[in-house]
Amino acid sequence: MPVPLPRTLRFAAAVAALCTLAACGGGSSTSSASSSSGGVVKLQLLTGFTGPDRPSYEALVKSWNDSHPNIQVTMDAQPWAAIGQKLPQSWATGQGPDLATPSSDPAAVFQYIKTNSVEPLDSAVGTGDGKIDSSAFPEAVTKAFTVDGKLYAAPANLATLVLYYNKDLLQKAGITAPPATQADFIADIMKTTLPAGSTTPTQYGISLADHATIQMWPILQWMNGGDVVDSKGCATVDSAASVAALTQWADLVRKDHVSPVGQTGADADTLFSSKKAAFEINGPWAAAGFRSAGIDLGIAQVPTGSAGAVTLGSTVPLMVAKSSKHKAEAEQFLAYWTGKTAQTDFSKASGFPPVRTDLASAVTGDAKTFADALPSAKLYLAGLATGTKVDNDVYVPMIGKITRGTDVAKATADAAKQINAITGCQA
Numbered sequence: 001m002p003v004p005l006p007r008t009l010r011f012a013a014a015v016a017a018l019c020t021l022a023a024c025g026g027g028s029s030t031s032s033a034s035s036s037s038g039g040v041v042k043l044q045l046l047t048g049f050t051g052p053d054r055p056s057y058e059a060l061v062k063s064w065n066d067s068h069p070n071i072q073v074t075m076d077a078q079p080w081a082a083i084g085q086k087l088p089q090s091w092a093t094g095q096g097p098d099l100a101t102p103s104s105d106p107a108a109v110f111q112y113i114k115t116n117s118v119e120p121l122d123s124a125v126g127t128g129d130g131k132i133d134s135s136a137f138p139e140a141v142t143k144a145f146t147v148d149g150k151l152y153a154a155p156a157n158l159a160t161l162v163l164y165y166n167k168d169l170l171q172k173a174g175i176t177a178p179p180a181t182q183a184d185f186i187a188d189i190m191k192t193t194l195p196a197g198s199t200t201p202t203q204y205g206i207s208l209a210d211h212a213t214i215q216m217w218p219i220l221q222w223m224n225g226g227d228v229v230d231s232k233g234c235a236t237v238d239s240a241a242s243v244a245a246l247t248q249w250a251d252l253v254r255k256d257h258v259s260p261v262g263q264t265g266a267d268a269d270t271l272f273s274s275k276k277a278a279f280e281i282n283g284p285w286a287a288a289g290f291r292s293a294g295i296d297l298g299i300a301q302v303p304t305g306s307a308g309a310v311t312l313g314s315t316v317p318l319m320v321a322k323s324s325k326h327k328a329e330a331e332q333f334l335a336y337w338t339g340k341t342a343q344t345d346f347s348k349a350s351g352f353p354p355v356r357t358d359l360a361s362a363v364t365g366d367a368k369t370f371a372d373a374l375p376s377a378k379l380y381l382a383g384l385a386t387g388t389k390v391d392n393d394v395y396v397p398m399i400g401k402i403t404r405g406t407d408v409a410k411a412t413a414d415a416a417k418q419i420n421a422i423t424g425c426q427a
Helices: 011-022 054-067 080-092 106-114 139-144 167-172 182-191 217-222 240-254 265-273 284-292 327-337 340-350 366-372 387-402 408-423
Strands: 035-037 040-047 071-077 154-160 162-166 204-206 277-282 297-300 311-320 377-379
Touching: 040 327, 054 071, 054 327, 054 340, 071 327, 080 106, 106 139, 106 311, 106 387, 139 311, 139 377, 154 284, 154 327, 154 366, 162 167, 162 284, 167 297, 182 204, 182 240, 182 277, 217 240, 217 311, 217 387, 240 387, 240 408, 265 277, 265 284, 284 297, 284 366, 297 366, 311 327, 340 366, 387 408
Parallel strands: 040 071, 204 277, 311 377
Antiparallel strands: 035 040, 154 311, 162 277, 162 297
């Protein structure tokens, strides 16, 4: 389930990617500035879209190039880890690509704004031709990319997490429809964990990941009215609702063995792909791979808990470098990328919902299921400048602890103190 978070990274591939970014050996590099040749503006675009959805992004770029002969964009795709290591320095020193997706984490925008490495997009915002129509983006997305009243990024994509299920495994368990409520969800997970009562199942009810993944566990809290932080950045991970939800799901994992403990996102995908798990919470990037693995795949909305319908939304920021010599052309490209025609075509090709809210009638196939989840989608730690640190240093380790037996009340209380220290909340 990469997108858009990275799953695995082999050392050799990482070294090769870093060399590409740094122009090792004197070869061509995405670090080279944009150029003009014979009246043609050449823009460099760096992305982390290395997964199965890469061709859909490349097709979008090709469509632009075919219709804009005087502004040509070259897209390079590198692992997220490589981008995160090299791009900050490149952009801060006035080098690097004209445009980039700096991270799969929306909170990454704060890092580049702080170093004055990126261009605000407000002068390009509007509803006319060649303008970035930010009013068409989901409000939560615009809010996540707006700092001190200025818009610094456009959404490169938009995804929601839904419930994937193996139709064959459900049928064998006598389950005729995907679960609509959390109670049914848990019951179905228990039914499909086999052998029943085993501490070492050969088939799991659900494949949950807790690190190196797009987050799944916050959804389990949100379903019951819990959360990680409030709108002021103060910890709520230790609230009664959060503790109750985390206790319930941690017990399902460590006592009922409904999912392996400590899975990465890649591990979770592999387990589901190998037909050894009945359910997985995942995004649009995973569907094609699961079907190619021979799974009779079902896709449904995340079941509803006591707090109502909710799921996680995800978006990748697409930004313009402050050092670009062709900012106006780069902004035109962003307007095209997020425009109606490009997003309609991209949605059909990729299975992602459009980044716009005004294209509902044009969405078909798998993308419709993901688009239907948008009204109930929440961005994880959105707008929190320290969100990446909260996730990496506190939340992910906390989930690892409670699924291995640490008392949930104690773990969440400790996590709350750490979160407030990071965010500066005076709780």
